[in-house]
Amino acid sequence: MEISQHPYAEFLRTEMMPNIWCSGCRIGRIKNAFIEAIQHLGYDPDTCAVVSGIGCSSRITGYLNLDTIHATHGRAIPTALGVKLANPDLKVTVMGGDGDILGIGGNHFLALGRHGHDLNVFCMNNYGYSMTGFQHGPTTPLGARTITTMGGSPYAPVNPVAIALAAGYTFVARSTSSHPYHLMDCMISAMKNRGPSFVEILVPCMLFERRNKIKSLEALFLNKAKIKETLSEEDVDQNDFTKEISLGIFRDTPVREKPQLSLVKSAKKKAVKTYRVNFRSRASGIKYIQIRMEGTGGQGIVQGGKTLIHAAMNMDPKLNSTLTKRYGPEMKGGSCVTDVLLSAQPIDYPFVEVPDLLLMMSDIVTKERGGAVIINDKGTIVADESMVDLSLLDGLPSTVKVFGVPATQIARDNFRVVVANNVMMGFVCKTTSIIEKNCIKAAILKSAPPGTEEMNLAAFEKGYEFGKP
Numbered sequence: 001m002e003i004s005q006h007p008y009a010e011f012l013r014t015e016m017m018p019n020i021w022c023s024g025c026r027i028g029r030i031k032n033a034f035i036e037a038i039q040h041l042g043y044d045p046d047t048c049a050v051v052s053g054i055g056c057s058s059r060i061t062g063y064l065n066l067d068t069i070h071a072t073h074g075r076a077i078p079t080a081l082g083v084k085l086a087n088p089d090l091k092v093t094v095m096g097g098d099g100d101i102l103g104i105g106g107n108h109f110l111a112l113g114r115h116g117h118d119l120n121v122f123c124m125n126n127y128g129y130s131m132t133g134f135q136h137g138p139t140t141p142l143g144a145r146t147i148t149t150m151g152g153s154p155y156a157p158v159n160p161v162a163i164a165l166a167a168g169y170t171f172v173a174r175s176t177s178s179h180p181y182h183l184m185d186c187m188i189s190a191m192k193n194r195g196p197s198f199v200e201i202l203v204p205c206m207l208f209e210r211r212n213k214i215k216s217l218e219a220l221f222l223n224k225a226k227i228k229e230t231l232s233e234e235d236v237d238q239n240d241f242t243k244e245i246s247l248g249i250f251r252d253t254p255v256r257e258k259p260q261l262s263l264v265k266s267a268k269k270k271a272v273k274t275y276r277v278n279f280r281s282r283a284s285g286i287k288y289i290q291i292r293m294e295g296t297g298g299q300g301i302v303q304g305g306k307t308l309i310h311a312a313m314n315m316d317p318k319l320n321s322t323l324t325k326r327y328g329p330e331m332k333g334g335s336c337v338t339d340v341l342l343s344a345q346p347i348d349y350p351f352v353e354v355p356d357l358l359l360m361m362s363d364i365v366t367k368e369r370g371g372a373v374i375i376n377d378k379g380t381i382v383a384d385e386s387m388v389d390l391s392l393l394d395g396l397p398s399t400v401k402v403f404g405v406p407a408t409q410i411a412r413d414n415f416r417v418v419v420a421n422n423v424m425m426g427f428v429c430k431t432t433s434i435i436e437k438n439c440i441k442a443a444i445l446k447s448a449p450p451g452t453e454e455m456n457l458a459a460f461e462k463g464y465e466f467g468k469p
């Protein structure tokens with residue numbers, strides 16, 4: 001029989017070869033077992049995605065000719081979850097090392113078991129961080145020498161299988177790179193399980209061997225490991241790999257039912273009231289306008305900017321628009337600025353330099369600027385009188401129009417303070433006539449959290465009543 005190409009050729013990025021692994025490293029075998037598992041399952045390569053973090057084993061994503069992501073250190077699981085949520089039809093597998101998955105990414109590893117998403121985690125356990133010359137990691141055996149524990153690790157290692165079982169993974173198995181067929185079987189079963197699946201794959205690292213004067217971990221695995229059909233609690237333990245190592249499937253269960261929360265009384269669902277605002281789009285006549293909304297975090301400054309953009313788009317879908325936002329380091333209570341540009345032409349630079357319309361929900365930004373109010377000489381300022389020291393606006397040119405509205409006071413007296421931004425929107429709508437009333441109301445409805453639509457629209461109307469045409 002003539003073989004014209006390598007049987008794995010379809011699954012390999014040959015242009016990336018040779019790989020970076022030390023010659024003799026067994027990670028390549030794990031890669032091959034994974035390819036064979038996909039071939040055995042008959043999966044279309046276009047439906048398989050692999051995500052890895054950082055480390056020797058995480059380099060596997062560079063060589064697999066699938067959709068792969070080489071993510072940041074410890075973040076392979078949340079990245080994979082994002083892929084799965086975006087396209088639930090994909091078979092998504094996380095492949096990486098013990099340091100990446102159990103050390104830096106340990107919290108994500110726990111969370112995946114608890115949350116129950118259909119992802120496979122194939123963790124290559126070589127007992128430390130090998131890419132950095134073999135540093136101590138969460139699975140480093142007690143007493144083992146690494147470059148960060150030269151006198152021997154004083155810490156008890158974690159047991160990956162025990163953690164996966166405790167976290168609630170629906171499939172849990174252990175194999176080694178020295179048992180490729182067993183490993184492939186574990187991978188196949190893991191990929192068939194529809195919940196979070198975990199396979200611990202013991203793999204020798206030559207740096208570990210050298211530093212600990214072990215002639216061959218592979219020989220040790222082959223000698224000590226036993227593949228078992230049924231495993232008991234004692235088999236979970238493998239803290240001392242110089243004794244017996246139990247390989248096999250510890251758990252293979254269907255996806256859990258979502259538990260009924262007995263502590264939470266099930267509230268009768270109210271019939272959802274739907275709100276609708278009709279508007280008609282038209283040419284707005286806006287050529288270029290720079291709008292800035294200033295205030296403190298928690299006042300809905302960014303939300304206000306979004307409302308303005310959506311409202312402008314409702315009115316004139318041909319407009320170009322950008323929104324940029326800036327916060328102080330403290331999100332709530334610190335300064336917050338949202339810039340909105342509306343333009344009939346394409347926008348090259350997304351930031352507002354000198355606003356034509358400035359909405360001041362508080363004076364924190366102006367005070368941080370040393371009292372300087374930035375506004376176009378022919379611009380308009382709308383200030384929340386209940387929050388802004390109006391004397392800050394005294395020195396402005398007489399060509400600047402200034403309007404005041406006690407938006408926060410109105411919101412506090414009639415609704416809740418959080419809707420002050422929509423009181424402001426109502427006032428601005430009536431006073432400036434830049435954007436049509438129903439276009440703003442529809443934009444407010446789009447962003448209002450369910451159940452708050454009525455209050456947000458009423459806040460808008462209050463501000464509108466207060467405005468001057």
Ligand code: SF4
Nearest residue numbers: 021022025056205206
């Ligand atoms: S350092 Fe260890 S794990 Fe990394 S490539 Fe070399 S042998 Fe493999």
